[in-house]
Structure formats: C-alpha cells, structure tokens
Amino acid sequence: MEMPIPDQAILARKSRVVERLRAVLPVDAVISEVSETRAYECDALTAYKCPPMVAVLPSSTQEVSDVLRICHEEGVPVVPRGSGTSLAGGALPTADCVILGVARMNDVLDTDYANRVIRVQTGRTNLSVTGAVEENGFFYAPDPSSQLACAIAGNIAMNSGGAHCLKYGVTTNNLMGVTMVMMDGEVVEIGGAHMDSGGLDLLGLICGSEGQLGVVTEATLRILPKPEGARPVLMGFDDNEVAGACVSDIIKAGVLPVAIEFMDRPCIEATEAFAQAGYPMCEALLIVEVEGSEAEIDHQLSLIMEIARRHNPVELRESTSADESARIWLGRKSAFGAMGQINDYMCLDGTIPVSSLPFVLRRISEMSEQFGLKVGNVFHAGDGNMHPLILFDANKPGDLELCEEFGAEILKLCVEAGGCLTGEHGVGIEKRDLMSYQYAPEDLEAQMAVKDVFDPQWLLNPAKVFPLDVSASRRSLPVAAE
Amino acid sequence: MTKPDTEAALADVIKSATGPLSVRGGGTRGMSGGYAPLETGGLSGISLYEPGALTIVAGAGTPLSDIDAALAAENQRLAFEPMDHRKLLGTTGTPTLGGVISANISGPRRIQGGAARDYALGVRFVDGAGNIIKNGGRVMKNVTGYDLVKLMCGSCGTLGVLTEVSLKVLPVPETSGTLMLRNLSNRDAVEVMSAAMGSPYEVTGAAHCAKILDDAPITALRVEGFEASVAYRLEKLRTMFSDRKTDMEIVPQEMSDWFWEGVRDAGKFSEAEGDVWRVSCKPSDGPALEAASEAEECFCDWGGGLIWFRTRSGSDLRAKLGSFDGHATLVRASAETKSKLGTFQPEAPGVARLSAGLRQRFDPRGILNTGLMGHE
Numbered sequence: 001m002e003m004p005i006p007d008q009a010i011l012a013r014k015s016r017v018v019e020r021l022r023a024v025l026p027v028d029a030v031i032s033e034v035s036e037t038r039a040y041e042c043d044a045l046t047a048y049k050c051p052p053m054v055a056v057l058p059s060s061t062q063e064v065s066d067v068l069r070i071c072h073e074e075g076v077p078v079v080p081r082g083s084g085t086s087l088a089g090g091a092l093p094t095a096d097c098v099i100l101g102v103a104r105m106n107d108v109l110d111t112d113y114a115n116r117v118i119r120v121q122t123g124r125t126n127l128s129v130t131g132a133v134e135e136n137g138f139f140y141a142p143d144p145s146s147q148l149a150c151a152i153a154g155n156i157a158m159n160s161g162g163a164h165c166l167k168y169g170v171t172t173n174n175l176m177g178v179t180m181v182m183m184d185g186e187v188v189e190i191g192g193a194h195m196d197s198g199g200l201d202l203l204g205l206i207c208g209s210e211g212q213l214g215v216v217t218e219a220t221l222r223i224l225p226k227p228e229g230a231r232p233v234l235m236g237f238d239d240n241e242v243a244g245a246c247v248s249d250i251i252k253a254g255v256l257p258v259a260i261e262f263m264d265r266p267c268i269e270a271t272e273a274f275a276q277a278g279y280p281m282c283e284a285l286l287i288v289e290v291e292g293s294e295a296e297i298d299h300q301l302s303l304i305m306e307i308a309r310r311h312n313p314v315e316l317r318e319s320t321s322a323d324e325s326a327r328i329w330l331g332r333k334s335a336f337g338a339m340g341q342i343n344d345y346m347c348l349d350g351t352i353p354v355s356s357l358p359f360v361l362r363r364i365s366e367m368s369e370q371f372g373l374k375v376g377n378v379f380h381a382g383d384g385n386m387h388p389l390i391l392f393d394a395n396k397p398g399d400l401e402l403c404e405e406f407g408a409e410i411l412k413l414c415v416e417a418g419g420c421l422t423g424e425h426g427v428g429i430e431k432r433d434l435m436s437y438q439y440a441p442e443d444l445e446a447q448m449a450v451k452d453v454f455d456p457q458w459l460l461n462p463a464k465v466f467p468l469d470v471s472a473s474r475r476s477l478p479v480a481a482e
Numbered sequence: 483m484t485k486p487d488t489e490a491a492l493a494d495v496i497k498s499a500t501g502p503l504s505v506r507g508g509g510t511r512g513m514s515g516g517y518a519p520l521e522t523g524g525l526s527g528i529s530l531y532e533p534g535a536l537t538i539v540a541g542a543g544t545p546l547s548d549i550d551a552a553l554a555a556e557n558q559r560l561a562f563e564p565m566d567h568r569k570l571l572g573t574t575g576t577p578t579l580g581g582v583i584s585a586n587i588s589g590p591r592r593i594q595g596g597a598a599r600d601y602a603l604g605v606r607f608v609d610g611a612g613n614i615i616k617n618g619g620r621v622m623k624n625v626t627g628y629d630l631v632k633l634m635c636g637s638c639g640t641l642g643v644l645t646e647v648s649l650k651v652l653p654v655p656e657t658s659g660t661l662m663l664r665n666l667s668n669r670d671a672v673e674v675m676s677a678a679m680g681s682p683y684e685v686t687g688a689a690h691c692a693k694i695l696d697d698a699p700i701t702a703l704r705v706e707g708f709e710a711s712v713a714y715r716l717e718k719l720r721t722m723f724s725d726r727k728t729d730m731e732i733v734p735q736e737m738s739d740w741f742w743e744g745v746r747d748a749g750k751f752s753e754a755e756g757d758v759w760r761v762s763c764k765p766s767d768g769p770a771l772e773a774a775s776e777a778e779e780c781f782c783d784w785g786g787g788l789i790w791f792r793t794r795s796g797s798d799l800r801a802k803l804g805s806f807d808g809h810a811t812l813v814r815a816s817a818e819t820k821s822k823l824g825t826f827q828p829e830a831p832g833v834a835r836l837s838a839g840l841r842q843r844f845d846p847r848g849i850l851n852t853g854l855m856g857h858e
Contacts, residue, residue, distance in 0.1 A: 113676075138680075158625060188836070198829070199809075199833070200855070201636045205630070205632055225680050251653075295710065296710075351621040380623070383621070423624060440616070442615055453842075453843055
C-alpha cells in the first residue's frame with residue numbers, strides 16, 4: 001500500500017515541534033523516542049506499519065487545541081487515533097506525522113436519564129459507555145465487534161455499526177452533539193442534547209469523516225432503555241440462497257428483528273472447532289434475535305419460525321434459556337478469532353442489497369477457487385453488510401498481495417451488485433484506491449471540497465479515504481511553516 | 483417557470499442560470515423565495531422498490547402520495563412520518579420526495595424511529611455549478627467516503643438540487659394505540675413523557691397539548707406493533723402513571739391516528755392567526771422556554787424536545803428564549819418577518835463559518851435558494 005513520501009523538511013523540524021508540544025502538555029504526554037513511538041505504528045490492519053514522528057496523549061479539549069494549533073503552525077500532519085482498532089488503517093501513521101491519541105480522555109461528563117443522553121470524552125470505550133448507564137436500565141446502542149476496546153472517537157470517525165443496527169441504527173443515528181477541535185485549534189460545538197440541526201447537518205457530515213475534518217473530543221450520545229428481554233433463534237439451511245430468501249421473507253413479513261446474522265460453512269466449521277458453540281454443520285446458518293416482553297418474543301419468534309419452516313431448515317433451534325442464548329451468540333462472536341486460529345485473514349466489509357446475496361456468495365466462492373485462497377463469510381444479513389474473511393499466510397511471499405487483489409475483486413463485485421465498498425469499517429488506506437471504482441471524479445471532488453473547507457491545508461489524516469493521485473495536488477499545498 | 487424533465491437538463495439550467503433560482507418541489511413548505519422558480523416535478527417516478535430489502539429509489543420530484551401508495555401496497559411506509567405543511571401554511575400543490583428530504587421533514591415518530599435524515603440512504607443532486615454528484619447508495623450500511631447524504635438532507639436546496647433519493651422504509655405495524663393522560667401541567671407532562679420514553683415499552687409518540695378534544699390538556703403516549711403487544715405495553719404505561727391521580731384513557735388506532743396526524747401537521751395552529759415557530763430543545767428545558775416565550779399558545783411533541791409556538795405576528799421569539807441548547811425555526815410568518823428574523827436560527831460564529839464555507843464550495847455563485855439559510 002503506497003503512502004506519501006515523508007516530508008524531510010518536517011522531519012528536520014522534529015526537535016522544535018517536540019519542544020513546542022512539551023511546552024503545552026504534561027511531560028509524559030509527548031512521546032518522541034523511536035523505541036516508544038513504535039507502539040503507535042499500526043492499528044488493527046497490522047499488515048501496514050510505520051512509526052510516527054511523535055505521539056501525543058492530551059487529556060483535555062484545551063490540550064488537543066494547543067497540539068493542533070502548534071501542528072498547524074508547523075505544517076505537521078496529524079493522525080488522530082482512538083483505540084487503534086481500525087481494520088481499515090484509519091489510524092496508520094506516516095513517518096512525518098504527529099499521532100494524536102485520545103485514550104486519556106475517557107471521562108463521563110454528564111448522564112441525563114430524563115433527556116436520555118450521556119456526554120463523554122471520546123477516548124472512552126464503546127462498551128464502557130453502556131457500562132456507565134446500565135445500572136439504571138439504559139444502554140448505548142451501536143455495538144461494533146470491537147466494543148470492549150474501541151473508542152467513541154473512532155466510532156464517530158468511522159460511523160461504526162454493529163450486529164444490532166438493523167433496529168437501532170449506526171453511530172450517526174445515535175450521535176447528538178460533539179465538541180470538535182479544528183486543525184487550527186479552534187474549538188466548535190455542534191449539536192447538543194436536542195434533536196436535528198437548525199442549519200446544515202454538520203454533525204452528519206462529521207460522523208464518518210475518518211478524522212479528516214477535526215478531532216472530536218467530547219460527544220453527546222443518545223442512550224436507550226434496555227428492552228425487557230431478547231432471545232435468538234438459530235436456523236441452519238443446506239443452501240446459501242435459501243437462507244438469503246428466508247432473510248428477505250422475514251423482513252417482508254413485517255417482523256423487525258434486532259439482528260439477523262449469517263455464517264457460511266467455512267465459518268461454521270472454523271468456529272465450531274474453536275468455540276464449540278454446538279452449531280449444526282450446514283451450508284448457511286442464521287441467528288435471528290428479537291426483543292420485547294416474554295409474550296412479544298414468543299409471538300415474533302413463532303412468526304419467524306413459521307417463515308423459516310417454509311424454507312426447509314436442517315436445524316431450527318429457539319433458545320430456551322439465557323445460557324442457550326449466550327451459546328448461540330458465542331460462535332458468532334468468536335468467528336473472527338476462530339478464523340484467525342486457522343490462518344492470517346483479511347476482513348472485508350462490503351455491503352450489498354439483500355436481494356443480491358445469493359449471487360454475490362456464489363461469485364465469491366468461484367473467485368475463491370480462482371485465487372486459491374479460502375474465504376469464510378460472516379455478516380449482518382438484515383442490512384446486507386458482508387464480512388468475507390479471506391485466509392492467507394503472511395509468511396508466504398506474495399500471499400498478502402494475492403489476498404489484497406482478491407479482496408479488491410470482492411469489493412468491486414459488491415459495487416457492481418448495487419452495494420458499496422464499506423458498510424461500517426471505513427475506507428482508511430485499505431479501500432482508498434478503490435474509491436474511484438465506486439465514485440466518479442466529480443463525486444470525489446465534492447467530498448474533497450468538504451475537507452477543503454474544514455482543513456484547507458489537508459493536514460488532518462491526509463493520506464486516507466481518497467486515492468493518493470486524486471488528492472495529490474491538495475496534499476502538496478504550501479504549508480504555513482517557515 | 484423552468485421544469486426540466488431530466489437530470490442533465492436540470493444541470494444545464496443551473497449552469498446557464500444568470501441569477502438566483504428558487505428551487506421548488508411541490509411548493510408546499512413555504513421554502514421557495516421569490517426568484518426564478520426551478521421546479522423538480524419533471525424528475526418523477528419510482529425507479530426501484532425492493533420490499534424485501536426495505537429500500538425505495540425515486541426521482542426527487544415524485545409526489546409523496548405516489549411513494550405512500552406504492553409502499554402501502556406492500557404494507558410498508560415512510561417511518562419518519564413527514565409533516566404535511568399545507569393546512570398550516572395554506573399552500574396548495576403536492577408534497578414531493580425531494581422536498582421532504584431537502585428540508586429533513588420528520589413527524590412525531592422522530593423521537594423513537596429517527597428523522598428523515600436517518601432514513602436517507604443515497605442522493606443524486608446537481609450542485610450550484612451544474613455538476614451532477616452522487617453520494618451514498620441504496621444499501622442500509624454505507625460508510626464509503628463522506629456522508630453528503632446527511633449534508634444534503636436539511637440543506638433546503640442551498641447546496642444543490644436533489645434529483646434522486648433512495649430511502650430505507652419500514653413495515654407498517656399491525657396496530658397502534660395511545661394512552662391519553664389528562665390535566666397534567668407542562669412540567670408534569672415532560673416528566674411523564676420522559677419516564678415513558680425511558681421505559682422499555684417503545685413509545686413512538688409523546689406529545690402534550692391543550693384544547694384538542696376539549697379544554698383539558700392532554701398528554702399522549704403512542705405505542706405500535708402487534709396487537710397483543712400494543713395492549714400489553716399500553717397497560718404497562720398506564721400502571722406506571724397510576725399514582726399520578728390523573729384521568730387516563732387508552733384510545734384505539736383510529737382515534738390515535740387522527741390525534742397524531744394533528745400533532746404532526748400542527749393542526750391546532752392552522753386556523754389561528756399569528757406566526758408559527760418550531761423549537762428543538764432538550765425536553766427538560768421545555769417548561770422554562772414556554773414560560774419565557776410570551777407566546778399566544780404552544781404544544782409539544784418529541785417527548786418535549788419539539789415545541790410548537792404560536793406568537794403575535796412579527797415578534798422575535800428567539801430574543802425571548804435567549805440562549806439555549808437547541809434552535810428555533812420560523813415556519814409561518816409574513817415574508818417581511820421572515821426576511822427580518824431569518825427562517826433559521828443564526829449559528830455560532832465557528833459553525834456559521836463552516837456552513838458558509840460549504841455553501842461557497844457547493845454553490846459558488848450563490849444562486850440556489852439565495853439567502854434562505856444564513857444571511858450571507
């Protein structure tokens with residue numbers, strides 16, 4: 001993956017930049033020794049690594065503002081970082097950048113149950129937002145798989161989703177306000193504890209902008225009352241297409257499950273070997289979860305199971321206890337870990353219209369044979385968000401490149417089927433060069449125009465999202481320093 | 483009047499425009515100014531509808547009634563319950579899909595199900611320089627690049643003219659019903675609505691108004707879903723508030739629907755004189771804002787997070803409310819008052835600069851609905 005050549009002039013200013021940062025931050029919040037900056041050399045897309053010039057760990061909006069102002073004056077690129085769980089390389093540094101980690105900013109600032117909002121610093125992890133309100137019967141809905149570790153800052157940057165967004169939406173549907181620091185250090189407040197914007201929806205624009213428009217330091221999030229109960233049903237089918245048709249029929253029937261998860265045979269086999277969740281060996285497995293009171297759950301599941309029976313399932317298992325529910329989810333939740341046990345893998349994130357599911361799965365399995373690399377499919381079927389996991393061997397020369405080539409073909413297939421390159425992980429560097437496949441030049445130009453307004457010198461996370469050749473002229477604008 | 487019937491023709495109109503244009507869908511929402519009208523009605527028709535994928539794609543000029551009819555045939559609907567402005571504003575014409583999306587029009591269900599902007603999956607539009615641009619798509623989860631769909635939604639035609647919109651739709655629930663509580667004070671009503679919204683019973687409407695059925699204030703909580711579930715949850719809510727010593731009544735779907743249509747369309751104000759404002763706020767701030775407003779009349783929706791005010795013509799509600807967590811939009815007033823006070827709440831300087839910057843980039847000549855948002 002190509003990254004811009006580090007700017008020697010910036011590297012030459014390193015000691016001055018470090019000195020200026022030390023003047024505004026506590027001594028342990030500026031990391032410049034090469035042995036220590038290595039901790040920030042990559043995120044969860046571990047195939048790509050590059051230690052930053054400096055890493056800073058500010059503790060307040062004011063400190064973030066000071067850091068950005070200095071970097072702006074010095075013309076130093078800044079790469080914001082939440083918890084570093086991005087699968088798309090969203091927090092991958094360049095050698096001439098300052099990594100700005102928000103991990104120390106993890107306080108809950110206000111919980112307001114009457115208005116159903118919580119105000120947090122964005123270094124706080126996703127699951128600990130729920131942790132702060134669950135005693136009172138509330139939760140924060142977006143639930144990315146990495147929710148134990150991932151930060152709200154990263155969730156906002158990537159507009160993260162999760163298994164339950166079929167009902168509750170993704171980050172952008174649950175974000176009400178932010179405090180954001182602009183690249184020049186200016187602090188802006190957008191949105192709040194009220195709904196909708198009185199002007200342009202800047203909040204909607206910021207969410208999912210991959211840390212390229214500003215650094216979000218505080219966020220007001222919608223919290224929701226926990227449902228009375230939830231229960232999953234597990235269904236197995238001996239054909240992918242039949243499972244896909246079953247998903248479509250459930251949705252059409254007017255039942256709205258909170259989650260519909262899909263796993264194919266390679267994935268089922270791997271997770272069974274790893275987690276022993278007791279899954280049936282079949283071509284396709286669905287986990288469908290509904291919520292409500294006991295009686296409501298019974299009613300909804302009976303409708304869902306009636307639909308499933310019409311598709312001749314090889315297995316139809318309604319959970320009868322909390323323990324059984326946990327086991328049904330166990331396999332799904334360990335799917336990535338299980339695939340990782342077998343080999344290195346690359347996790348894709350394309351989304352397709354639900355109706356194209358059978359076609360896309362068939363094409364992926366054909367391509368898997370062509371490329372000679374195995375693929376397991378696990379995904380959020382209700383909204384068409386696929387997660388093909390391509391297995392490869394990082395120690396085998398050429399395998400990573402082959403895997404990337406295969407991955408790119410799958411994503412192009414998603415676009416051709418009427419879908420998109422990424423449903424919830426973000427573009428980062430991983431899908432950056434495929435953007436021209438989904439978008440025409442004028443579409444990309446319109447998006448880059450937004451960045452021009454927020455960050456005219458393209459100093460914030462500059463080498464991400466847009467193909468390097470497309471953004472080249474903007475990234476080489478003369479900077480303020482010297 | 484210009485009414486192009488293709489996207490390319492619309493782009494040509496914008497490219498060759500020599501002065502400001504008033505972008506018009508159905509012209510029912512009082513947003514079009516007095517410039518040369520550019521109508522989107524020629525860009526009409528549903529191009530794709532997949533009930534099993536909960537998605538519909540249609541031209542921006544498609545009448546909302548066409549969308550509603552197509553969805554109803556599959557027992558689906560637009561879940562954000564867009565308001566019909568015609569009675570309140572005395573406008574005629576046909577509301578269009580593009581109008582709903584460009585003004586981010588949402589009704590009572592916004593409190594639980596989200597706003598129009600939460601259901602918009604993709605857009606095609608022509609910017610102020612005549613470029614044809616697409617963003618998003620027709621799938622429910624999409625983080626490929628910046629979310630210009632949200633930016634367009636609520637930009638009221640000032641950044642570009644929508645030509646096509648794709649939307650997420652939802653099934654129509656089996657039934658619905660409403661619990662009505664009588665004679666609560668504004669403050670108690672907000673408490674009740676907050677408690678109901680904080681319960682697990684999935685309230686999809688929470689409003690408080692006086693003088694709907696008779697003079698007594700009514701606080702209404704709506705529940706939707708399968709029949710047995712709706713009955714169960716309404717009963718649970720009734721039990722929650724049984725110690726409030728207030729009259730409570732559960733009304734069935736037909737009356738419930740009539741009531742919520744009135745809330746959605748601010749029907750209460752359609753016959754009355756004066757200006758109408760729509761204030762988005764933190765629900766718990768509502769009672770204090772109502773007290774400060776010196777308004778003739780008000781009622782609230784969204785659990786208290788949306789307050790509709792009717793004021794004397796020409797009075798500046800924003801000045802009375804002062805600074806608060808939210809914003810006030812002037813929905814109905816004379817052209818003079820609108821021009822003096824502005825339709826939209828002035829933004830804080832930092833935000834205003836960003837908004838102006840975006841407008842400058844997307845509409846460099848300042849010809850799209852000039853002056854509607856912001857006073858530049």
